[in-house]
Amino acid sequence: MNGKELLRRYIIFFFGLVFSSFGVAFTTKAGLGTSPVSAIPYSVSLVLPVLTFGQWLIVLCLIQVAVQIILLRRQAKPVEMILQVILAFGFGYFTDLSMLCLAGFQPDGYLWKVLSLLAGCVIMAFGIYLELIADVVMLSGDAFIRAIALVTGKEYGGVKVASDVIMAATGAIICLIFLGNLAGVREGTVIAALIVGNIIKFYKTRLRRMEWTLLPENRVRMAQVREEAQGAGKGSDREAIH
Secondary structure, eight states: OOHHHHHHHHHHHHHHHHHHHHHHHHHHHTTSOOOGGGHHHHHHHHHOTTSOHHHHHHHHHHHHHHHHHHHHGGGSOHHHHHHHHHHHHHHHHHHHHHHHHTTTOOOOSHHHHHHHHHHHHHHHHHHHHHHHHHOSOOOHHHHHHHHHHHHHTOOHHHHHHHHHHHHHHHHHHHHHHHTSSOSSSSHHHHHHHHHHHHHHHHHHHHTHHHHHHHOHHHHHHHHHHHHHHHHHHHHHHHHHHO
């Protein structure tokens, strides 16, 4: 990977971070509960407003980095951990900036709240999609899940689902104990958990041309993977015949 390609990938990742942060803020402002990933920091920000939503998000990200270092020990890569710390501050800052930009946004009526939530999920999924195709670094939340999967030997997808459930449940417990309601975790949290992944899959399928335009190297690599897979398949067929 040459310097020009790496720079292009980091620029795409940066825009992905901006979109995903705005998506988190948009779903939160819909008033039906925030996304599972941000359920704990948003709930804590309602109970302890000494820090903003984004600042509590940074605290959570830093905790996730620390846990990765403890779990991975010598396998933890210092450069990757440093990048995750930098991205934690970026993610928190852009989330607060997005919340500020949406300060006057208060959808009235349940239908508008639902539509706003769906719009936020679409925006957030697009940001995550950009981060995935950039393929340069992982946010601390995703890397935290990867570390647990690696240490426990479990599948990443299963650990991701369990993590989302625990995050949402913890946020709900915090709200119930200290606020007496589910202000931070509601039906919108469940909806976001169910549809964001599917929207990302949709983007991967439908925005392939855009990906190849932004990152033509991805097209070349995909072609190479297909050729290798076809070659392996032909080799297996020959062995089966003999």
